[in-house]
Amino acid sequence: MAIIEIEDIYYTYRDGTEALRGLSLYIGEGEKVALLGPNGAGKSTLLLHLNGINLPRKGKVSVMGREVNRKTEKWVRSQVGLVFQDPDDQVFSSTVWEDVAFGPRNMGLDRREIDRRVSAALEAVGMLEYSRRAPYHLSYGQKKRVAIAGVLAMRPRIIVLDEPMAFLDPRGKDALAGILNSLHGLGQTIVIATHDVDFAAEWADRVVIVKDGKTLAQGGPELLQEAGLMEEAQLRFPVVSKIFSQVPGLDLKPLPLTAGQAVDIIRKLICRKKPD
Numbered sequence: 001m002a003i004i005e006i007e008d009i010y011y012t013y014r015d016g017t018e019a020l021r022g023l024s025l026y027i028g029e030g031e032k033v034a035l036l037g038p039n040g041a042g043k044s045t046l047l048l049h050l051n052g053i054n055l056p057r058k059g060k061v062s063v064m065g066r067e068v069n070r071k072t073e074k075w076v077r078s079q080v081g082l083v084f085q086d087p088d089d090q091v092f093s094s095t096v097w098e099d100v101a102f103g104p105r106n107m108g109l110d111r112r113e114i115d116r117r118v119s120a121a122l123e124a125v126g127m128l129e130y131s132r133r134a135p136y137h138l139s140y141g142q143k144k145r146v147a148i149a150g151v152l153a154m155r156p157r158i159i160v161l162d163e164p165m166a167f168l169d170p171r172g173k174d175a176l177a178g179i180l181n182s183l184h185g186l187g188q189t190i191v192i193a194t195h196d197v198d199f200a201a202e203w204a205d206r207v208v209i210v211k212d213g214k215t216l217a218q219g220g221p222e223l224l225q226e227a228g229l230m231e232e233a234q235l236r237f238p239v240v241s242k243i244f245s246q247v248p249g250l251d252l253k254p255l256p257l258t259a260g261q262a263v264d265i266i267r268k269l270i271c272r273k274k275p276d
Contacts, residue, residue, distance in 0.1 A: 003029040003158060003189050004050060009059030011045055011213075019045040020056070021213035027191060027206075032184050034200035034221075035193040037210040038234040043193040044085070046210070047160050050191070051080035064157065078107070081151030085163040087143035096122070096138070096146050097131040103154040121152035125179050141172035148179065158189045165196050177203060197224055201238040201257045209233045221257055 004027040011020040019042045027033050035043050048054040049061050052073030061068040068076050084090050093099035100121055104114045122128040125145040135143060144164065151159055164180075165173050177199070184190055194200055200207055201221050208218040211233050217223050224230065225241050237245070240262050241255040256262040 001029050002026040003064055004191075005060075005062040006046075006049070007060045007062075009049065009056035009061060011042075011049070011054060011056055019213055020049075022059070023210065023213055023215050024059075025208050025215050025218055027189065030184075030187060030189055032180075032203060032205045033189075033191045034204035034207045035191060035210065036195070036197065036200055036207060036224075036233065036235060037216075040212075041210045042213040043210060044162050045213075047082060047162050047191070047193055050076075050158070050160050051082050052076045053082070078154065079156055080158045080160060081154055081156035083144075083147050083151055083159065083161040083164065085166055087140070087147040090147040090150065091135045091143050094134060095131070096127060096133050096135060096149075099135060099146060100131075100149045100153050103150055107154070117153040117155070118149075121149040122146075124152055124182065125149045126175070141168050141175070144168070144172075144176065145179070152183075158191065159183065160191045162193050163195070164192060165194060165199060173199070197235055198238050198240070200224065201240070202259070209235070222254060225255055225257065 006023060006025050008022050008024050009020050010022060012018050023042065023046065035046070037043055045054060049056060049068070050063070052068050055069060063076050063079055066072055066075070091099050093102060097118055100118045101114050104117045109117070119128065122131055125148050127142065127145050127149060130138065130142065135146060138146065164176055168176060180190055180203070201224050204221055206219065207221055207223055209216045209223065209229065216233055217229055224238055230237060238257055240259060241257055244250065244252055244255050244262065244265070252265065256265055
């Protein structure tokens with residue numbers, strides 16, 4: 001069942017820039033979806049439509065069967081939590097605790113419920129011990145975790161993240177991937193805009209590829225192995241697939257996408273070469 005449906009939407013900024021030009025896609029409930037495309041493809045603009053910050057000039061955005069418009073924008077923001085690319089756009093209070101409590105407090109919840117939600121959200125992202133710390137004393141990766149916690153405390157059905165891996169070191173990326181997988185394990189629908197093809201190949205159930213404000217393709221991660229599509233989208237092959245495609249005499253179909261698939265193939269090749 002689709003939890004998000006986007007039908008032929010158009011969006012133009014005030015300076016005349018056409019960001020979306022008839023884009024359509026769907027996202028199934030409980031899916032992990034990676035949105036990929038080159039700079040200027042319209043990814044960030046699209047994400048802003050998912051919780052009503054932007055409303056389409058033409059076309060329709062539906063969340064959980066309800067059209068997103070002026071009448072439903074407040075409701076949809078309670079259902080779709082958006083994490084911006086730069087945590088400094090989202091983390092602004094005097095302490096981590098106060099920052100995460102901001103959303104629940106504006107929902108009119110009582111103090112006990114706010115405390116429960118903030119504690120649970122900070123624990124989920126591994127930041128509970130930093131609850132009394134000032135955000136400006138945190139690392140970039142820690143601020144990203146706090147931004148995610150602020151969204152979690154609102155208890156949305158869908159979490160949308162814009163380039164969550166940007167500017168993180170490898171350890172930070174692994175930690176964030178673990179958090180996202182844990183949230184998905186709890187039944188969360190997660191949508192990520194990213195340039196990271198390797199992360200999308202490893203993590204996503206489905207990928208949506210956009211360019212020039214339109215959807216080029218949507219489907220399983222195996223789309224990332226289609227040479228013509230990757231060239232048109234100005235994206236590269238996943239590293240694992242590229243390595244195996246260049247091994248002389250190794251004609252694999254399909255090519256591995258993930259490190260786990262690559263390990264399985266290598267094991268089989270080693271076993272084949274062992275003497276009886």
